[in-house]
Structures are given as structure tokens and as C-alpha cells.
Amino acid sequence: MLVPTKKFDLPTEVISNELVAENHYLLRCSCPEIAAGALPGQFIHVLIPQGSGLLLRRPFTIYTVEGDEITMLYQLIGEGTNVLSSLKRSDSIRVLGPLGNTFEISPAPDPAVIVGGGAGIASLMLLAAALRENGAHALGLVGSMNSARLLSVEDLEAIGIETYIATDDGSVGHHGFVTELLMEILETHEMKNPQIYACGPDGMLRVVTKIALDYRIPAQLAMENRMGCALGVCLGCVCKVRMPSGGFEYQRVCTEGPVFNAEDIIW
Amino acid sequence: MLVPTKKFDLPTEVISNELVAENHYLLRCSCPEIAAGALPGQFIHVLIPQGSGLLLRRPFTIYTVEGDEITMLYQLIGEGTNVLSSLKRSDSIRVLGPLGNTFEISPAPDPAVIVGGGAGIASLMLLAAALRENGAHALGLVGSMNSARLLSVEDLEAIGIETYIATDDGSVGHHGFVTELLMEILETHEMKNPQIYACGPDGMLRVVTKIALDYRIPAQLAMENRMGCALGVCLGCVCKVRMPSGGFEYQRVCTEGPVFNAEDIIW
Amino acid sequence: MNNIQPSLEIDVAGIRMKNPVMTASGTFGYGSEYVDFIDLNKLGAVVVKGITSVPWAGNSMPRIFETPSGMLNAIGLQNVGVDGFIDKKLPYLRNFDVPVIVNICGEQVGEYLEVTEKLDAADGVAAIELNISCPNLHCGGMSFGVDPKLTDELVKGVRGKTTLPLLVKLSPNVTDITVIARAAEGAGADGLSVINTALGMAIDINTRRPQLANVTGGLSGPAIKPIALRMVWQVYNAVSIPIIGMGGIMNGEDAIEFCIAGAAAVAVGTANFINPRASLDVVEGITEYLERHGMRSIEKLVGSLEVP
């Protein structure tokens, strides 16, 4: 799944930056070179504007690509995303990308079960679109704290993906974890060549992995980690990956990832 | 001249922040407590907004007081003033003040010769107003790089102060230094109880001091220096002051100053 | 959330304090400068600017310079001298119900001893903080705080002159801070202040002159926080006397980090310049943290770092 895409570091301007759900924003900017090369699961490394007092960039998945424009869907976490959320139309940012590998989608899964927890769904949107373009059957499972924070359901449905919802407080959809929804769906749906694609909090990904192993369904996870360079040099973003030889290796989420086979990750 | 004014550290909002001359801005904000106590020559210590990446505050003289509002007139120098200049109406800042001592204006000078170089004139505006209120005769000498950067002439004239201009490039007024203008005026004007009040670059203040000593005219200088606390504790802002005993002492520009007698300063 | 109202009162090195938050020496003057902003009675302790046997003029200018997330200073211990302090500064502080800790410095052991004797005899001094780490002085070419033998000698000397609680303030400019920490503990220190400023420098590239007249100066502020935390943790694991942690503390959360690393109390320094209420904000931040975590006191937090 390793793809050596040409990378760009581009100055650009914010086109729009809107609150799309409680605590979550969608930022749009024009990056023709990045838009042209972006693959599902790939991300950008964003330089928060000069004078923000933050040193390192912040990584975000490319949520959508429309012509020359890309969007990112992000959650307010700390200072970086706080400064980001204050940006207005025509404010300057720098965007490095496209970065990382992509999801494996052939042979065509049937169905592709997309499982997103919180802002994790952002990493699966381009994948969902690609699957639909390939005519693959895909189901969307979206987990959220509550209905106010629910993300991407309309976007998924707009491209014709049957979407299921789970909320921690039961305010909409299944009352409980999205992983419970996943089990239910695996139990109740007919599956020929199922594939799980998941992104979300570590706890969720561990359960997804367990489920995938139990049901012997291959699963691909989009991993996250603190990032320094996002170019593969600082070795700061590694995760522990099982080697065929039996040992393990620390692999870079920014380079060998962010997409890994669930069974290879050592938590 | 030491005045123990009560100090306040107030959160406030920018009311306006306009370019008033090339490279110079006038910022207005509401600080009732500071406005109430402000004396000519006193300054505020401004916290550049959170997230700017700067650690220390920046000191600026109180330029005018109008009801609850104060203004500061500032020159773009480095990062701090750059961030300041980007602030818009209703952006938040914090203002600490009023700080420092004030000018001695009694017995009433006749005339008071006010000499400002560059943004230094900002430190003399409240003084000019106070002199006029006391009915003192005051002359304003304003030095500037060129006509585009000329500051405060209209403000001085509006309160009835006869104002003379010097520019480095001769684009308006005397072609040369404001200190040359000072000499000319001392030579050509009748003076009963003259007093010089000056603020500007170190080089200018040294010449003013020399002239004042030559003409045996008392001069008060508003000094500047890098500041840490502006409250008298870090001892970072000192200047070298001659003691009556013959020795010297490092005195704090923020506390014993900013106004010093010219003859006391050891350059 | 719950309703336990945490108590911040503690006894550190024999100093009874309402809360574990002090002001760092040299950043809070003699206390009076902050009364427009702070009720001094609400502080754990006031630590005053370093005092020497005779008044010192200090270094020439410029003395300070801002650096990324930090500042350099080379004040050169300008101060009123111990007699001036006792006559002119201490009486004011006696109006308050707050322990006054006097930071002392000197070039020779004898000077330290003289200052100690005078402070011991004065009314209203709660403790002495021995500054063996001022980076802007040169005591025989090297400050006491980088040599365990000199530290031992000096601390023993001062210890012999006073029964007041004795804190020793350590320098970060050393290979192994635990060696100095143990020397100070062995010589009779009741507590350790960790850390003083890190030696740094900056240059004006247009004039090619140093930004400080003294060439080098002490780096303080958030920039040094990671170094300070590391040293507090190292010292915590090396001695059994309490530690006052400092270096870049800007808010309650920073203070909590120091406590978890091993600090029994903290001192707020450079933050006072940016926010005159910083020390009380730290007190409030600590209280909120304890409340949020349902802790009755800070003691359980001290040194509670869970190492993987």
C-alpha cells in the first residue's frame, strides 16, 4: 500500500472554515497540486499561521477533493486546532502533502464496512467516494458522542452509502458504541468478501481489531500519532508492527501508514 | 516626580486601530480606571494577545485620554508591534497601567519647548495638553524621517501649540534634525523660564542634553528601554543616573522614570 | 466532580504555608510592588530579590532580552544590601501574614555568613534561600553551585549561623544536578529550590554585539520548563528533603506537572512579568485540579509520576 506520491509544500488561503457540528470544523482551501495527487487515507501537514506560538505542524486527513480544492474536517482538541478554527476566509496557511499511503480496495470488497469514531470518519470519506466510484457495495457506520457532534452522515448518504449511527448517549441511532453496531451488522448482513476500514480513537480501533480477528474479516486501520516532520525522518510517529518473521518493527504512521492492516498492529 | 498611582491590569477590547502615518498606528481602547489616573508621560504595558508567541508585554506611552478611552500611538518596530497592528475592532488585549512617573511642570515654563523625534512625540502629547490647560506657553518641535511619517502636528496645533517641523529628507519643514530646529528656536525666541521636554531616539536625546547644558536650560527626557515587568521588580529597564553624592545609580525607567532630568543621565 | 474542598496548607522544609505557591526570587521585588494586583496574604510565601552583604549596583545595560518562549537576564544582583533590606523593605512585609523567604548571594563564603547572621537576628524572616547558582556572577571564576565541595562548605557555613529553615537554590548548568543536591542535603539544607536560570546568550546581528552587556545571562520562562521538570524529577529521586520546583511555570497546570515530578511546592517567576496575578492564578489552578481529581491535598500528588 506504499505509494510514493510527489509531495508539495504550498502556501494557500482559507476559502471557508465553518462549524459543521459541535466542536468540529470544515476548512476548505485551494491546493491544485495536492488535490491532483490525493489518495484515500492520505493527509496534509498544516502549518498554523506565523505568530501562533506553536512550533510543529498539525496533521489532518484530506476529507474531500473537489477540483483544485481540498477540505479537512477537524475536531477542536488543543491550541493548534483552536487557532485553526479562528481562521477566516483569505487567511494564509501552508499545507504539506499529500502524505502517507492509501487503503487497499482491490479486489473490490463486498461489502466495504466503513467504521468511523468521532473525527475518525474524516479519514474514510475519500475512501468511501473511491469505493462508490468503483461500484463497490459499502456500508457506513458512524459513531459519535451525541447527535450534536455527529459527522459526515449526510456526506456519506449523498454518495449513496447506507449509513448507520451510534451515539454514546443514544440521542440518535444505536445507543452505545459504534463497535456494537459493527458486530450487529456483521451478524445480520450477508457478506461475500467483506472488508473493514476503520478510523477513530485507539480504544475503538482495538475493539475493531478484535472483532475483525474473531470474524476473520480483513480490516485496515487509519492510525494516528503525534507527528513531527510527517516526511519520515524524525521517527516520532511510529507504531509497533508485527513482522512476518515473528518479530516487530516500529513503522512510521506518516510513511508506512497511516493505513495498516489491523492484524499487524501490536497495541 | 515619583507618583505612586494605583495600577490596574485590565482586559479590554480594541475600539479602533488605524494607520495614521507611514509605519505608525493609533490604537484606541476603553480603560476607565487607567484613563482616570493617567498623568503626562505615563505609559501602559500591553499584553499582545494569547497565541501570538511573544512572551513579554510591550510598553507604550498613553498618547491621549478622552473620557474612559485612552489611545497609544505606535511605530512598527518588530514582531510585537506587527501583531498589534493587525488587531481589529473588538479584538481583546490586556493593558497594565498607568505606569511610571510624570513631567514636572511647575513653576510654569515659559515657554515649554517640546521636542519629539519619531514616535517619541507620543510621550509628549498628554504633557502638551496639560501645559495648555495650565495656560503655559508651549512650542512643539516635531522631527521625522519624512513627511509621510510625520506625527502629531495636527494634534498639537489643535490644542493651540505653535509647531515646527524638521524632516531628515527636507520633504517638509526644516531639512535636517529636530535638534537643529531646537537650537535655532533657542537662538531666535525670547525665553523667560524655558524648559525643554524631549523624547526620541537615544542619539537625539544626547544632543538635546548637550544643547540644554550649553544653554543652561533645564530639560526633562522621557527615556525608553527594554522592559520586563514594568512594575519595578525585574531591574531590567534601568538607566545610569548621576547621584548628588557624585556616584551613580541604576534607576528603573519604569518606576523612577520614564522622565528624568537630562543632566542626571549618564549615557 | 465532587464536593471535597481541598486544603492547600503545607509545611515545606519547616516553613508553614497556606498553599504551595511562592514567588521566585528576583521576579517579585520586595512584595510591595504587587499589592495593587495581589493580596500577599494569599500567597504561600514571598521570596524576595537576592540580597548581598553590601548594596550592589548591578550590571550595565542592556540587561534583559526576549528569546523564543523565554527571556535572558543579566541584572547582576542589583540590590539594597542586607542592612537596607532589613531597614527599608522588611518592615513593610511584616504587615502581612505570609512567610518571607530571603534569597541571599555573595562572592565569598564570608559574605554569605554575614548576611545570614543579620537575617537570623531580624524579625520577620521565615527562611533563607541560598543562591549558589546565580549565572551572572563569577565567584573565583565559577559559581559555588557547580561544585559539590564548594556547595558543602558554603551550606555548612550558613547552616552554622542560623536555625531558620534553609533552602539551597540549585543551578541547571551542571552535568549531574543530583551530586550538588546530595551535597546540599548532606550539609544541612532543609529544602532545595530547583532550578535557577540556564546560562544563555543572544547576539544582535547588525551590531555584532551581545544583546546583554554582560554577554551571557540567565534564561527563564517556558522555554526552560522541560529542563526544569527533568531536574526536579532527578533531584526528587536523589534526596529526601522537599523540593521547590520552578522554571517556566505560567499556570496551575504547569505547577501540577512540577508536583507530579516531585516538587512539594512551586515558585512562579517570569510569569509575574506577563501577568501580575500569575502566582494567585497558579494557586487557583492547583485548587481546581485537586477538586476535579477529587484530591484532598497536594501531598499525594508529589512525586506521583507513573513511570512505564
Place this chain on the structure above:
Amino acid sequence: MNNIQPSLEIDVAGIRMKNPVMTASGTFGYGSEYVDFIDLNKLGAVVVKGITSVPWAGNSMPRIFETPSGMLNAIGLQNVGVDGFIDKKLPYLRNFDVPVIVNICGEQVGEYLEVTEKLDAADGVAAIELNISCPNLHCGGMSFGVDPKLTDELVKGVRGKTTLPLLVKLSPNVTDITVIARAAEGAGADGLSVINTALGMAIDINTRRPQLANVTGGLSGPAIKPIALRMVWQVYNAVSIPIIGMGGIMNGEDAIEFCIAGAAAVAVGTANFINPRASLDVVEGITEYLERHGMRSIEKLVGSLEVP
């Protein structure tokens, strides 16, 4: 302004470079990672990630953490090992006309010697940078770089195994860096890299765990620039071999500060993470400064600090 076109070419420690700007070890991978952004031929030198005798897995996660104007890292020298480097990484770098400097590390002297011998025999290595200062390793409980005797022994050993230019990279975590600098010089180093990261730490106050799995890590970035500059200046005044200055260099102006303090060349580290073109931006910034000041070369600038 005038029309002199400055020449940035220099010879540092026997390494001929087009300009005095290198990449700092561990922040530029093996060079290939940056070719989308930088023409490697335009760099003074490429310094690659630290290499050991056998591949190292590195530390567990988390390995990095952002701090005010800085970052902590505890990578633990994950690397492909010297054989992997020579087989898989070096051939690519031979496509470029840029000196390749190999940073080497080990736990035992023997490992250093083994790596040195192999690199000496390899084609395309311009110099060796001896990392005696990695803060994330524990060589007998203490790294070589804090002890002048161990430094002497190691540098002499390595010196005996190669005729390549030999740089020794010093640690800031010492009381007196000039002692180590002189030891390295005396043992045959051709140049000194000043500084490696400062040992620091950070804590997650909610979990009460360290932010790095290794507990402590190396602090880099603008936060340490004042400390790095001070050490470059100290070392410049103590030795006569050239210094490669590093620590928080983000732009040409920072680099000029290091040169004025005494650095004959500079290395750009953490800045590469924020701006992949940082190293070339530094080259351009230096050129502009020289032009603006009418200087033909950087040599006159080196150590030109005017002390009051």
C-alpha cells in the same frame, strides 16, 4: 548595498562545502525524504541519522512531544545499522554532489570502532560525526560526552580507525562544555558539532505519566537557541578547531548569530520539520546578510562578536 557577490564556499574540518549549511542528524533522514522540496546539491552537507553497528529498534511510543518553542524527542536511535546504511541508503546519496556526513553512535567503544571502519571503507562518506551526546541512551549509566576521559578514549579510538574528517558532537548537559571540547580536540577531532539536545521532560497531568515513554528526552528547537549560542561562544574561545553550530536555527538570521558567536558552519535541525525548505532558506538568508553588509565571505564573521 553594493554589488559584491559573496562566496559561501568553505572548508570546514577538511570538508569542502558549497556553503556552511548542513542538515542536523536525525532531522533529515537519509536525504531522499527531502528531494521533493530541496535540491540536495545546494546544501553544504547532508548529515544523516545516527547509525549504529547493528540495526536498532528504537524506543517505544510516545516518542515526541511539543513544548513551548521546542520539542522533546526520545527516538532511541532507531536506525538501519551500518550495513543497511551502506547497502540501502548511501548509494542513493552518491547521485548527488554533496558531502555526506555520517553521524555514528554506540553503547560501547567497540561498536563505534566497528562502524567507523566500515564507513571508512565505504564509498561516498565525506566525514564522520561522532555522537557522544545522545541523551536517550545510557552507556554505562552516563553518556561518553559528559566525561573528558571517556571522550578522549573514544575519540582517540575512532581517530585511529579512519582518515576521514572527524567531527565530535557535544552535549549541552554538562557543567563546562569547554572541558569536553578540549578533550575532543586533544584526541584528534577535526571539528566540533555544538550542540546536541538538552535533556528535558514533560508530564501529562491527567494520566500522571510522562509524555515520552522514555520519561526524559532531548529538547530541540528555538527554546534552546540561547543555550546553544552560549556554548558555541564558550567552545570558540577554548579550541582552535572549527565549530558547527546548531540548536534552534530557523532562518538565516539565527545562523548568522551562530557564526558571530564562533561557528564556522551551521546545521539546521528541528526547522526541517516545520519548513522542509528551511536549510536552503538559511543558505539564502546568509547570502542576503553578507550582501547587505558588503561582505565577500562568511569567514570574517566567524567569532566576530564584539564584547563590550
